[in-house]
Amino acid sequence: MTTGTELIHQIESLAPLMLKEPQDPSGLQLGDPTQPVHKIMVTLDVRPEVVAEAIAANVDFIFAHHPVMFHPARNLDTRDPQNKMYADLLSHHITVYAAHTNLDKAQGGMNDWLAEKIGLQDIQVLASQEPDQLYKFVVFTPLENADQMRHALGDAGAGMLGNYSHASFTGAGQGRFLPENHANPTIGAIGKAETVQESRIEFLIRRTQLTTMVATMRANHPYEEPAFDLIPLANTAPSIGLGRIGNLPEPVTVQALAQQIKHDFGLSGLRYVSPDPSKLVQKVAVIGGDAGKFYPNALKAHADVLITGDVYYHTAHDMLAAGLNVIDPGHHIESIVKTKMTALIQQWAVQFHWDVTCISSQLSTDPFRFI
Structure with a gap:
C-alpha cells in the first residue's frame, strides 16, 4: 500500500519546500496525505473541470504545479464554484499537493x-x-543493514555529484554501547555492554535535503537511537x-x-x-x-x-x-509539468514498488484564446 505521505516525501526530495518563495503557498493543499493512493493525476492548475475529470477517473491524489489556494476562502458557500470544487475534492477523498516556486528552482525541475x-x-x-550549503552526512549502521541504507539514501537524492548519483563512501569499524534501563535495543540486552561490527556510510547532501535525509535514514535504520553526523563543509553546491x-x-x-x-x-x-x-x-x-x-x-x-x-x-x-x-x-507553457512529472512519478512507482497508476490531465487550463 502506498500513501500520499510517501509520494510527498519523494516530491519534496526533488523540490524541497525550503526552496519556495516566501509568499508561495506550495505544499499540501487539501485532504489527508496518510490515506492510501492508487491513482494520481498531474495537472498545471486545479480548476473545477479538472476536478470533475479526476473524479470521473477515480483519482485519489492530484499533483499540481500551481497552488489551489493562493488566497484564503472568505466563506464555504458552495454556490461559489471555487468553494464547490473544494467540497467535491473533500467528498471524494482526493488529496491535493502543489509544488510551485520550489519546483521552478529545483535542479531537474x-x-x-x-x-x-x-x-x-x-x-x-x-x-x-546564495550557493546551497553542502554537508557530509555520516551514519553508522550494522553491516547487514548497509546496502539497504545506501540504496534508500541514494534513492532519496543523497550523493549527487555532477552527473553521478548514489555516490557514497563506506568504512568498517566497531560500534560500542550499553543499553540503559527503559532502552529497547535491537541488538544486545539492558545492562550488558555490546560490541557490534558496523559500517560508516558517508554521503554529500545539500542543506535543503537535511530534513528529508534524516527522515529517510531513521525509516531505514534498525536501531532505536541511530548514530549519525551532519558536518557543514567549506565547499558549496551549485547555486540555486x-x-x-x-x-x-x-x-x-x-x-x-x-x-x-x-x-x-x-x-x-x-x-x-x-x-x-x-x-x-x-x-x-x-x-x-x-x-x-x-x-x-x-x-x-x-x-x-x-x-x-x-x-x-x-x-x-x-x-x-x-x-x-x-x-x-504565455504562462501556460508550464503545462510541460504534465508530461514531465507524470513520467517521473511513473519512474518512482517502478523504483519503489508502488502499486499506483499516474495519468496526466487531458484538459487545457489556458484561459486565453487567440483570433
Whole structure:
C-alpha cells in the first residue's frame, strides 16, 4: 500500500519546500496525505473541470504545479464554484499537493524542462541565490543493514555529484554501547555492554535535503537511537534560483526563435519585444510563469533574449529601452509539468514498488484564446 505521505516525501526530495518563495503557498493543499493512493493525476492548475475529470477517473491524489489556494476562502458557500470544487475534492477523498516556486528552482525541475525543450546547451542558473550549503552526512549502521541504507539514501537524492548519483563512501569499524534501563535495543540486552561490527556510510547532501535525509535514514535504520553526523563543509553546491540561461546550438534571428517556440510548445500565438527582430541571437534566458521583473538578471548575464510569460506593458517598454529581446509565450507553457512529472512519478512507482497508476490531465487550463 502506498500513501500520499510517501509520494510527498519523494516530491519534496526533488523540490524541497525550503526552496519556495516566501509568499508561495506550495505544499499540501487539501485532504489527508496518510490515506492510501492508487491513482494520481498531474495537472498545471486545479480548476473545477479538472476536478470533475479526476473524479470521473477515480483519482485519489492530484499533483499540481500551481497552488489551489493562493488566497484564503472568505466563506464555504458552495454556490461559489471555487468553494464547490473544494467540497467535491473533500467528498471524494482526493488529496491535493502543489509544488510551485520550489519546483521552478529545483535542479531537474520546471525551468530545466523548459530550457531543454527550447534546446539550450550549457545550462546554468539565471537568477541565482546564495550557493546551497553542502554537508557530509555520516551514519553508522550494522553491516547487514548497509546496502539497504545506501540504496534508500541514494534513492532519496543523497550523493549527487555532477552527473553521478548514489555516490557514497563506506568504512568498517566497531560500534560500542550499553543499553540503559527503559532502552529497547535491537541488538544486545539492558545492562550488558555490546560490541557490534558496523559500517560508516558517508554521503554529500545539500542543506535543503537535511530534513528529508534524516527522515529517510531513521525509516531505514534498525536501531532505536541511530548514530549519525551532519558536518557543514567549506565547499558549496551549485547555486540555486529561478530561471536558466544557456546557448542555442546555432545563432538564429529573434523572429525565427519566436516561431520555433510557438511551434515547439503548440501555441496559437505569442508576443515578442525586439529592437530588431532580424538580429541573430544565441544566448537565451528562460523563466517559466510570470517573471518579467527578473529581466535585469537577464541583462546582467548578457542574455541575447529572455523567454518568460505575462510581460506587463510598461515593463515591456523598459525591456525595449534596455535593448533586450523578449519572447512571451504565455504562462501556460508550464503545462510541460504534465508530461514531465507524470513520467517521473511513473519512474518512482517502478523504483519503489508502488502499486499506483499516474495519468496526466487531458484538459487545457489556458484561459486565453487567440483570433
